[in-house]
Amino acid sequence: MRLQEIQLVNFRKHKELVFAPSEAITVVYGPNGSGKTNILEAVHYCTLARGLNRSLDRECLNFDAGYFLLQGTFADDRGIELSVKVSYEKNVEKKIFINSDELKKYSQLIGRIPCVTFSPMELSLVNGSPQERRRFMDNALSQTNKSYLDDLLQYRRVLQQRNTLLGAVNEKGMDRDSLEVWTEKLTQLACSIVSERLAFIERLFVYIEPVYEQLGLGEVPGISYRSAAGRHANEIAPEELFSFMMQRFREIEHQEIFRKQSLAGPHRDDLVFRFNDTDVKKYASQGQLRTFLIAVKLALHTLVSDTTGERPLFLLDDLFSELDGTRIEKILEQLEGAGQSIITATDRKDGSGVRSVSIEDLL
Numbered sequence: 001m002r003l004q005e006i007q008l009v010n011f012r013k014h015k016e017l018v019f020a021p022s023e024a025i026t027v028v029y030g031p032n033g034s035g036k037t038n039i040l041e042a043v044h045y046c047t048l049a050r051g052l053n054r055s056l057d058r059e060c061l062n063f064d065a066g067y068f069l070l071q072g073t074f075a076d077d078r079g080i081e082l083s084v085k086v087s088y089e090k091n092v093e094k095k096i097f098i099n100s101d102e103l104k105k106y107s108q109l110i111g112r113i114p115c116v117t118f119s120p121m122e123l124s125l126v127n128g129s130p131q132e133r134r135r136f137m138d139n140a141l142s143q144t145n146k147s148y149l150d151d152l153l154q155y156r157r158v159l160q161q162r163n164t165l166l167g168a169v170n171e172k173g174m175d176r177d178s179l180e181v182w183t184e185k186l187t188q189l190a191c192s193i194v195s196e197r198l199a200f201i202e203r204l205f206v207y208i209e210p211v212y213e214q215l216g217l218g219e220v221p222g223i224s225y226r227s228a229a230g231r232h233a234n235e236i237a238p239e240e241l242f243s244f245m246m247q248r249f250r251e252i253e254h255q256e257i258f259r260k261q262s263l264a265g266p267h268r269d270d271l272v273f274r275f276n277d278t279d280v281k282k283y284a285s286q287g288q289l290r291t292f293l294i295a296v297k298l299a300l301h302t303l304v305s306d307t308t309g310e311r312p313l314f315l316l317d318d319l320f321s322e323l324d325g326t327r328i329e330k331i332l333e334q335l336e337g338a339g340q341s342i343i344t345a346t347d348r349k350d351g352s353g354v355r356s357v358s359i360e361d362l363l
């Protein structure tokens with residue numbers, strides 16, 4: 001998948017801007033605060049119906065404007081074009097159109113234009129809270145697996161119902177039989193989510209290893225799933241997962257009623273990233289942390305590409321900072337074979353397959 005052209009009207013800093021990247025690597029360079037990330041964010045809107053780093057629609061509206069409009073033209077690897085329009089008016093829900101047809105739900109856009117991002121804010125995936133890592137798995141899986149997204153949305157609804165019920169048992173002494181029904185429902189969905197996540201992590205690791213090998217830095221990555229259900233879920237046979245989780249819920253029922261919330265399940269699970277057999281979060285340097293995140297994203301890019309048959313768009317914000325020259329060259333070498341990448345940086349970068357575009361020339 002590649003972006004042919006995008007037009008921005010009243011989006012963030014840009015009143016009007018047209019950007020047409022090259023088919024391989026484009027580096028958009030310029031001073032801090034000149035609006036480079038704003039362009040990546042606009043592309044991200046057209047692929048995932050939202051801005052980068054969970055920004056709100058109204059935050060993306062230019063300070064002096066009452067609406068913003070984005071129009072992107074994409075072409076898949078077979079050359080079939082797809083146009084996406086996102087329009088937002090102050091205090092009104094945004095509208096998204098694919099080839100002029102308005103989408104009923106934003107989730108209909110997910111997966112149509114596969115996209116992988118790297119942004120310094122995403123370093124929290126490696127060194128931040130478990131929620132960030134769960135979000136990473138959920139976003140990645142939702143792009144490639146529609147039934148995962150359905151299960152996840154249903155799981156969230158059931159979780160809410162069960163938490164309400166736990167509250168009712170606690171406060172009003174409600175009968176626990178109905179709790180058992182909701183525990184079963186929750187466990188069924190939890191099992192499919194955890195199984196999909198485990199398979200995803202296993203596959204992702206298969207892709208991370210060669211990325212690190214090609215980087216040739218002598219650093220060895222590792223990744224594992226940590227289940228709030230007690231022990232490493234990847235040690236449990238899939239057919240035993242349901243009874244294992246049900247048993248776990250029985251064990252913690254008193255605690256759950258006391259706290260009025262569900263204390264086990266995929267909404268509490270985590271990932272552990274390792275590096276040379278130590279926890280990345282605790283021992284990696286800034287540059288190593290960034291390299292780890294980039295390696296995860298390069299691996300994800302290949303995984304999505306192999307799963308969907310379509311090479312995702314690669315959006316990389318502020319890619320080069322805190323990386324030494326060797327790391328930058330090695331990463332660019334890997335991006336060369338990855339389809340279209342759009343990178344932002346403060347300085348121009350020249351090299352094979354790389355086109356540098358000054359932000360000033362776009363304004």
Ligand SMILES: Nc1ncnc2c1ncn2[C@@H]1O[C@H](COP(=O)(O)OP(=O)(O)OP(=O)(O)O)[C@@H](O)[C@H]1O
Pocket residue numbers: 011012013014030031032033034035036037038039059060061062063064318344345346
């Ligand atoms: N809604 C908005 N309306 C107008 N200007 C905005 C809006 N949101 C952000 N900006 C401006 O956009 C600029 C930031 O743009 P952006 O993050 O794209 O910069 P950048 O070139 O990527 O910078 P850096 O190199 O520091 O990452 C800031 O000057 C900010 O004030």
